[in-house]
Amino acid sequence: MSVMTMDSSIAAAAPATDAATGREKPFFAASDMHAYYGESYIVQGVSFDIRQGEVLALLGRNGAGKTSTLRAIARVDSPGLVKGEIWLDGKPVHKMKAFEAARAGIQLVPEDRRIIQGLTVEENLTLAQVAPGAGWDLERVYGHFPRLAERRRQEGVTLSGGEQQMLAIARALMRDIKLLLLDEPYEGLAPVIVREIENIVNEIKSLGITTIIVEQNAVAALQLADRAVILDTGEVAFTGTAKDVLDNAELRQEYLAI
Ligand SMILES: Nc1ncnc2c1ncn2[C@@H]1O[C@H](COP(=O)(O)OP(=O)(O)O)[C@@H](O)[C@H]1O
Numbered sequence: 001m002s003v004m005t006m007d008s009s010i011a012a013a014a015p016a017t018d019a020a021t022g023r024e025k026p027f028f029a030a031s032d033m034h035a036y037y038g039e040s041y042i043v044q045g046v047s048f049d050i051r052q053g054e055v056l057a058l059l060g061r062n063g064a065g066k067t068s069t070l071r072a073i074a075r076v077d078s079p080g081l082v083k084g085e086i087w088l089d090g091k092p093v094h095k096m097k098a099f100e101a102a103r104a105g106i107q108l109v110p111e112d113r114r115i116i117q118g119l120t121v122e123e124n125l126t127l128a129q130v131a132p133g134a135g136w137d138l139e140r141v142y143g144h145f146p147r148l149a150e151r152r153r154q155e156g157v158t159l160s161g162g163e164q165q166m167l168a169i170a171r172a173l174m175r176d177i178k179l180l181l182l183d184e185p186y187e188g189l190a191p192v193i194v195r196e197i198e199n200i201v202n203e204i205k206s207l208g209i210t211t212i213i214v215e216q217n218a219v220a221a222l223q224l225a226d227r228a229v230i231l232d233t234g235e236v237a238f239t240g241t242a243k244d245v246l247d248n249a250e251l252r253q254e255y256l257a258i
């Protein structure tokens with residue numbers, strides 16, 4: 001498959017340079033990732049990198065391998081990464097287990113949000129705080145998420161879909177966060193609620209938190225993102241700026257059906 005690249009450079013925070021090559025070292029780099037569910041070969045040589053503070057939209061049709069790619073980056077057991085390297089801020093994530101990747105600052109907010117049953121909003125938040133002092137504290141979370149503050153004593157699973165998404169994102173922020181992975185944060189939400197979550201993601205972006213956003217709502221993701229990677233059957237079909245994709249009707253039609 002041919003790989004289109006229209007990657008123009010985007011100014012970002014002062015990048016580290018590789019002492020050996022003198023080349024700029026990306027904050028995050030996935031290089032030739034191959035991952036399997038048992039015998040099923042799903043992530044088929046995916047590579048991309050992200051600069052610190054950038055938002056990258058990871059797009060593609062249903063079943064293209066977006067969730068699998070996020071899961072492989074977060075080092076959850078399945079799909080198993082059998083080849084490839086993942087580097088975050090100079091650390092070899094590909095050598096880590098999921099808990100180590102989380103400790104290294106990779107926080108995955110999965111599609112199903114995983115709010116813990118029987119716990120209040122506040123308990124869900126404090127439980128996420130593995131190393132106090134590393135991430136945001138409750139006060140800061142409640143400052144950014146007033147709806148969660150109002151509902152702090154309410155059981156987490158009784159929140160509305162949008163509120164549960166807020167709680168899932170807030171929980172990630174209570175950990176030491178270097179790379180936020182958002183899997184379909186707008187899924188199943190009414191348009192007015194999508195706008196609220198969009199505002200939150202925008203706020204996260206303005207705070208300079210490096211983010212990968214996977215979304216079926218590609219236009220919403222692209223409006224937010226600096227750069228985009230399009231996956232097609234487990235391979236990278238396109239890497240470029242978000243604007244490249246928004247401006248390219250052919251590309252959108254072929255891989256995103258928009
Ligand atoms: N647990 C699993 N076991 C086997 N195959 C899976 C599993 N999860 C997903 N797949 C397959 O991997 C492919 C990519 O899925 P996924 O990463 O969820 O795609 P996307 O998030 O882009 O919709 C699909 O063909 C899907 O059927």
Ligand SMILES: [Mg+2]
Pocket residue numbers: 066067068
């Ligand atoms: Mg998915």
